[in-house]
Amino acid sequence: MRASRQLIAAFVSLLAAAPAVVQAQAQAGEWVSYRDAYRAMVQFEKYGGPKNLLQSQLQVQSRDHAGLGEGAQLTLTGKTTQLNLPLDALGRTVFPLTKAAYDENAALVLNRKGMPFVLRPQVTIAPRADGQYDAADLRTACAQALGFVRYVDASQRARQCVGVRFVFPRKGSTETAGARLRHAEGGEQALPVTSGAAFTGDPDEGFPIVTWRFATAPGRAQVVTYNAPLAIVPIFE
Amino acid sequence: MNKLLFLALGAACGTAWAQTPATNPMPDGSRDMYVGLGVQSAPRWDGTGSRKVSALPVLQVQWSNGLFISGMSAGMHLTDSPTFEYGPLVAVQPGRDETGTGQTVDGASSWGTTLIGPVPDPIDKRHMVATRLEGMDKIGARLQGGVFANYYLTPQWRLTSSVLYGAGNDHDGARLDLGVQRLAFELGSQHRVSVSAGVSIVNRNYNQTYFGVSREEASRSRFSYYEAGGGLQEAHVGVRWNWALSPSWMLTSNLQAKGLLGNAAKSPLVERSTNLTVSTAFAYRF
Numbered sequence: 474m475r476a477s478r479q480l481i482a483a484f485v486s487l488l489a490a491a492p493a494v495v496q497a498q499a500q501a502g503e504w505v506s507y508r509d510a511y512r513a514m515v516q517f518e519k520y521g522g523p524k525n526l527l528q529s530q531l532q533v534q535s536r537d538h539a540g541l542g543e544g545a546q547l548t549l550t551g552k553t554t555q556l557n558l559p560l561d562a563l564g565r566t567v568f569p570l571t572k573a574a575y576d577e578n579a580a581l582v583l584n585r586k587g588m589p590f591v592l593r594p595q596v597t598i599a600p601r602a603d604g605q606y607d608a609a610d611l612r613t614a615c616a617q618a619l620g621f622v623r624y625v626d627a628s629q630r631a632r633q634c635v636g637v638r639f640v641f642p643r644k645g646s647t648e649t650a651g652a653r654l655r656h657a658e659g660g661e662q663a664l665p666v667t668s669g670a671a672f673t674g675d676p677d678e679g680f681p682i683v684t685w686r687f688a689t690a691p692g693r694a695q696v697v698t699y700n701a702p703l704a705i706v707p708i709f710e
Numbered sequence: 711m712n713k714l715l716f717l718a719l720g721a722a723c724g725t726a727w728a729q730t731p732a733t734n735p736m737p738d739g740s741r742d743m744y745v746g747l748g749v750q751s752a753p754r755w756d757g758t759g760s761r762k763v764s765a766l767p768v769l770q771v772q773w774s775n776g777l778f779i780s781g782m783s784a785g786m787h788l789t790d791s792p793t794f795e796y797g798p799l800v801a802v803q804p805g806r807d808e809t810g811t812g813q814t815v816d817g818a819s820s821w822g823t824t825l826i827g828p829v830p831d832p833i834d835k836r837h838m839v840a841t842r843l844e845g846m847d848k849i850g851a852r853l854q855g856g857v858f859a860n861y862y863l864t865p866q867w868r869l870t871s872s873v874l875y876g877a878g879n880d881h882d883g884a885r886l887d888l889g890v891q892r893l894a895f896e897l898g899s900q901h902r903v904s905v906s907a908g909v910s911i912v913n914r915n916y917n918q919t920y921f922g923v924s925r926e927e928a929s930r931s932r933f934s935y936y937e938a939g940g941g942l943q944e945a946h947v948g949v950r951w952n953w954a955l956s957p958s959w960m961l962t963s964n965l966q967a968k969g970l971l972g973n974a975a976k977s978p979l980v981e982r983s984t985n986l987t988v989s990t991a992f993a994y995r996f
Contacts, residue, residue: 512734515735536899
């Protein structure tokens, strides 16, 4: 029995040392394993279905929903890897898929000490430089996004594309954050700007958004944005 | 990031059912490896109230080509689909001698380190008569072969299954494991908890090997003759808590409750049909 007791005693002493490891890590900032993020983000790369109208980004969210604040930045840190990943207004960045960082078991560190965070892959519709989106293209892009969502989540198979949500920067007036619907016959109609979250479940509901549901314009049409949106989010129901 | 930070870390000893980690896509030529050591408190054999504390080696390796080792199991993911996993599987079934299960974990030695395997138990055996399997045939550790298939209902919920054949002294024991897992609840920034439940169905040969008592064994042991048929053998539930101390270090702890059913539960070897296994280990991620 003595060996068992010694074994337990030795392990308990190791357990006692664990908080010191955590404390040392906390001083360096909150982190997430690059390998774990890679596992989630590479799914879009490996997806073999149509995705030419889509883009995939990594979104950082504070766990306590307090927001990241200005100047938030993610850093990829490994033995030989040091890469700054600036975040946009929605907390997103392009995720670098690098073998070196993976093999080094690098960490993604947020420059916010004491702010636990989570990472989420976000697949959105790629914005166009001219700000003009054919309804058919938006429907196709939404279908592409739904195809990917169904690929990673079997429970989403019953959902359908119903529209898209244009998310605009918070700065500026609501007149500049908006879009209009241009009908094929020439008529134009301003789309209402409301306030809401960029992505379902996001705690920050203060972004100007324009939601366009496909059913409101079943024929040929075009959505024209006044300014570049932060994101174009497919809506599934 | 539904499967983010999920880890099905394999415990190398005392795990009866095969473990298959989730598909882990990675750059070509890379691998993801955990190696660790901890302690485990487990019944000496299925169904006994006598427990032993032993060292618990931890090993999980996944390679970019889909090959994996997870505890006492090894296999290969033949698909990189996020919703369906399947492939071949081999697993080492620990042997059993008169002192209990796991004293001869042959598969562990193939990992090439003397650290792996249970610590020799110095308990004074003169006082252990009632908690031993004296007179029972020794069962050798066996390499079983089979397949696994897992289906994700959602990225968080996974149905698991595996079939393995080759257990027992005659290499003719077959076992079907069916289960469900809830992957990685996030509790705090670096704490992940996953839960699982499942049942095991075995053939007659399997049950007879581990729960039957032959006439020869009955004549030289304290157990009466018992012929164990196949069928539902056990139901189990478990919870695993992974605490990521740093990108490289992790504390992984596991609690498993197992209830023997059917012919296994009626075996004279079984003193109590419900058993608990508790383990905790430090693991380093390479």
